[in-house]
Structure formats: C-alpha cells, structure tokens
Amino acid sequence: MNQPQRFITAPAVAFDLAAIQADFPILREPVRGGRLAYLDNGATTQKPEVVLQSLDGYYRHQNANVHRAVHDLAERATTAYEGARDRIAAFFKATREEIVFTRGTTEAINLVAYSFLEPRLQPGDEILLTGMEHHSNIVPWQLVAARRGAKVIAAPVTDSGEVDLAAWRALLSPRTKMVAIVQVSNTLGTINPVAEMIAEAHARGIPVLVDGAQAIAHLAVDVTTLDADFYACSAHKAYGPTGFGVLYAKREHLEAMTPWQGGGDMIRTVSFEGSTWNDVPYKFEAGTPDISGAIGFATALEFITRLGIDAIAAHEHRLLEEGTRRLGGIEGLRIIGTAPHKGAIISFVMDCAHPQDIGTILDQDGVAVRTGHHCTMPLMQRFNVPATVRASMAVYNDSTDLEQLERSLYKVRRLFA
Ligand code: PLP
Numbered sequence: 080m081n082q083p084q085r086f087i088t089a090p091a092v093a094f095d096l097a098a099i100q101a102d103f104p105i106l107r108e109p110v111r112g113g114r115l116a117y118l119d120n121g122a123t124t125q126k127p128e129v130v131l132q133s134l135d136g137y138y139r140h141q142n143a144n145v146h147r148a149v150h151d152l153a154e155r156a157t158t159a160y161e162g163a164r165d166r167i168a169a170f171f172k173a174t175r176e177e178i179v180f181t182r183g184t185t186e187a188i189n190l191v192a193y194s195f196l197e198p199r200l201q202p203g204d205e206i207l208l209t210g211m212e213h214h215s216n217i218v219p220w221q222l223v224a225a226r227r228g229a230k231v232i233a234a235p236v237t238d239s240g241e242v243d244l245a246a247w248r249a250l251l252s253p254r255t256k257m258v259a260i261v262q263v264s265n266t267l268g269t270i271n272p273v274a275e276m277i278a279e280a281h282a283r284g285i286p287v288l289v290d291g292a293q294a295i296a297h298l299a300v301d302v303t304t305l306d307a308d309f310y311a312c313s314a315h316k317a318y319g320p321t322g323f324g325v326l327y328a329k330r331e332h333l334e335a336m337t338p339w340q341g342g343g344d345m346i347r348t349v350s351f352e353g354s355t356w357n358d359v360p361y362k363f364e365a366g367t368p369d370i371s372g373a374i375g376f377a378t379a380l381e382f383i384t385r386l387g388i389d390a391i392a393a394h395e396h397r398l399l400e401e402g403t404r405r406l407g408g409i410e411g412l413r414i415i416g417t418a419p420h421k422g423a424i425i426s427f428v429m430d431c432a433h434p435q436d437i438g439t440i441l442d443q444d445g446v447a448v449r450t451g452h453h454c455t456m457p458l459m460q461r462f463n464v465p466a467t468v469r470a471s472m473a474v475y476n477d478s479t480d481l482e483q484l485e486r487s488l489y490k491v492r493r494l495f496a
Contacts, residue, residue, distance in 0.1 A: 094390050100475045102127040113445040116480035121265045121293060121424055121471030122449050123315045126379070130318055133378040137371045145370055146344060160370045166377035170384065171302050171310070173327050179360040180368055183324035184292040185215040187311035188259070190326055190363060191288055192219035194339040195309070196257050202228030205254040207285075209247065209271070210236040210461055211264045214454040216290045220259065229256070236461050240267035240416035248279065255285050262300075263293035266453040266469065267416030268399070268424030270298070277306055286332070292316055295380075296473065297395060297422050299388045302327045314372060318473075319379035323372025326363075333359040340365040391474045395423035398472045398481065405485040411496065412488065415462050423472035426453075429488070431495040434466040440494065441468075444487040446480075 100106055103125045108115055117125060137159060143152035145160045161175075168175045181187040196206070206220045210233045220231050234247035242260075251258075258280040262273050277287045288309040294300055296317035302310045310327040314320055338345050338356055342365030347355045356362040383391065402425050406412055411430035429437060438450035449469045452459045459465065470484055 120473035163373035163377035187326035200227035314376035319376035
C-alpha cells in the first residue's frame with residue numbers, strides 16, 4: 080500500500096467535533112500556506128475560546144495584585160484567583176488547602192524533592208523511578224539525592240513499553256524513601272497502573288508522587304481515590320495557559336513540610352530575628368503569583384469537564400487506533416511503544432530517514448509533530464534510537480489530521496527510501 084487509507088471515525092457518543100474544533104481559533108491558522116494538522120499536543124495543547132476569553136477578561140476587568148489591598152480591583156482579582164483554586168480543587172476532588180499553585184509539573188516535582196524529601200533522606204537511601212520518566216521526574220530527585228548521598232534507581236521498561244512490574248516490585252526495599260511514577264508516558268503513551276503501584280508502595284510505607292502532566296486532559300483523575308501523596312500537572316498540556324501548574328499534596332504532608340522558597344505571601348510574620356509561615360497552601364507560594372494562569376487553568380478544566388472526560392478519552396482512543404493502523408501500513412516505519420493500555424501518543428522511527436528530517440518534511444505539509452528525545456533520554460537508550468517522531472493527539476484532532484500525517488509520511492518514503 081502506498082496511499083493514505085480511508086477511515087471514518089464515527090463517534091460512539093454524542094460528540095460535536097466540528098463545534099469543538101471551531102472553538103480553537105488557532106486551528107484555522109494557515110501554516111506553510113496550508114492546513115494545520117496539529118499533532119504536538121504532548122508538548123502543549125491549543126487553547127479554546129473560553130480560556131482565551133478568561134485571560135483577556137481578567138486583564139481587562141480584574142487586574143490587580145492579590146491578597147494585599149482593599150481596593151475594588153484587588154478584591155476582584157483576589158476573588159477570581161482564590162475562586163480558581165476552588166474550581167481546580169473541585170476538578171481534582173481535593174480540598175483547596177491541598178492545591179499548591181506552581182509554574183508547572185517541573186516546579187511541582189522540585190518542590191516535593193526539596194521540601195518534602197531532602198530533609199528525610201539519609202546516605203544510602205533510594206528514590207525509585209521507572210525507566211520511562213520525563214527528565215522533570217528524574218533530575219530533581221538526582222539533585223537532592225546528590226546532596227544527601229542517596230541514589231536514584233529506575234525499574235526497567237519492557238519491549239512493548241510498559242514498566243516491568245515484577246522488577247519494579249523487586250526494587251522496593253527498606254532503602255526506598257520515595258516512589259515517583261509517570262501516569263501517562265509522554266514518549267510511549269503507556270498508561271501506567273498507578274493506583275496499583277501506589278497501593279504497593281504504601282503497603283511498605285513509601286510515599287508516592289505521580290507525574291500527571293500527560294494525564295489530566297486525557298483520562299479521569301481523582302487524586303483522592305488514587306491515594307497519591309503528591310500529584311503534579313501543568314495547565315498548558317490541558318488547554319490552559321503556559322507557566323502555570325498545580326501540585327496536589329495530602330494536607331498532612333504540606334503541614335509537615337518547610338517552605339522551599341521565601342518571599343511575600345508565604346509568611347505570617349517577619350522580623351530580623353526570624354519569620355513564621357503562612358497556612359497551607361500559601362506557605363509554598365512565595366511572591367506575586369500567576370493570577371491569570373490560575374483563572375485560565377480553572378476555565379480549561381471546566382472546559383474538559385463540560386465535554387466529558389470519558390467522551391474525550393473515547394474519541395482520542397479512536398484516533399489512536401486509526402493512527403496506529405495508518406502508520407502500521409507504511410513500510411519501514413516502527414512504532415515505539417505498543418502497550419495495550421495507551422493514551423493517544425504515537426512515537427515512531429523510519430528506516431529511511433532521521434526523525435529530524437521526517438519532522439522537516441511533515442512541517443512543510445502543515446503537520447506539526449515533535450522530533451527528538453522528548454526529555455526522555457533514558458528511554459531513547461532503552462530502545463536504542465537517537466530520537467523518535469511523536470504524533471500526540473487531543474480532543475480536536477480528526478481523521479483529516481491523521482490522513483495529512485500519513486500522506487506526508489509516504490512523501491518521506493518517496494524522498495528518502
Ligand atoms: N512530565 C511529563 C510526562 C511531561 O510530558 C512533561 C512535559 O513535556 C513534564 C513532566 C514537564 O512539564 P512542564 O514543562 O510543563 O513543567
């Protein structure tokens with residue numbers, strides 16, 4: 080076969096895809112003089128009208144600094160900002176005290192590494208990761224481990240791109256002081272059995288952080304049922320703005336932790352003799368926050384809720400199946416990450432061309448994908464590839480996007496094979 084295949088993705092549930100697409104103005108933006116097929120959602124998603132309007136509306140009608148003034152605009156800003164915390168807490172089925180605002184997943188993980196883990200680490204202790212972690216869920220642990228003479232270890236990944244659970248289990252030991260797991264791999268798409276892994280770690284008294292960066296926009300997340308000690312995510316991968324994210328943490332942990340950054344808002348009293356800390360979660364939020372980021376994220380999460388996470392997941396699963404079939408028909412193309420339980424992410428290599436060259440050809444045809452190591456260098460080593468091409472889907476993608484991708488990949492073959 081050397082032609083794009085024809086697929087009709089009939090929605091299984093009421094799902095007005097055309098209306099959803101119309102809600103994302105950037106999807107109408109011509110690129111390279113043609114139609115955009117945006118398949119780089121693992122890096123960041125596009126933003127719906129309602130999120131754009133919430134950001135614009137904040138700066139037009141509410142902008143002032145929060146928490147520290149009595150004037151009307153400051154009250155509006157504070158009400159909107161703290162209201163956003165309630166809306167975000169409701170999405171995660173958590174309490175507002177458990178929702179710490181951060182710059183994103185990366186900062187949330189660093190906060191836990193420095194503020195929670197480092198004071199508890201002794202020489203010889205271990206932090207157990209998996210072989211499919213993003214650098215953001217590796218390097219912060221390495222930094223604190225180095226300061227304490229502790230060690231980061233990782234469970235191996237199988238050929239299909241799953242955590243080798245037996246090996247992971249065998250690595251849990253009295254030395255393990257922290258477990259950190261990605262819920263959905265940004266490179267392989269694998270959905271890890273985090274609930275099961277959390278239960279197993281907890282049975283040994285080990286706290287667990289879940290990296291939910293690639294999960295919250297694609298599957299139902301209930302952090303309290305999951306029983307994660309910490310859950311980190313970024314707004315921009317879930318239809319919200321960049322530079323904002325959330326750390327969910329169990330209240331008892333936050334109460335016991337000392338602040339990791341000092342400044343305004345995180346204090347109760349300050350004197351030159353010493354300072355005392357604000358209540359949780361504020362004691363972890365030093366300085367003027369990203370006010371519009373919080374409002375935009377709350378709006379984005381409500382956008383997800385309104386569409387229905389199950390309907391989103393079903394739609395994306397159909398895209399994954401269709402994309403896998405389309406790409407599977409291309410000679411010399413190998414998909415990396417074939418776990419049965421996968422999110423809508425397809426990473427691949429081709430025998431005829433380097434991922435960078437493939438990405439360049441795709442770009443000429445208006446197909447936006449990511450090429451490189453995707454901040455998962457250990458996975459590249461595991462699969463013995465320098466890089467992959469990654470197509471990652473979101474709610475607004477459709478068969479036309481996949482056909483555009485497939486057509487362009489046939490062109491790659493014609494040019495390079
Ligand atoms: N974890 C995973 C699985 C990711 O995919 C990413 C971003 O690509 C991150 C962490 C880091 O997210 P951020 O750069 O928004 O902090």
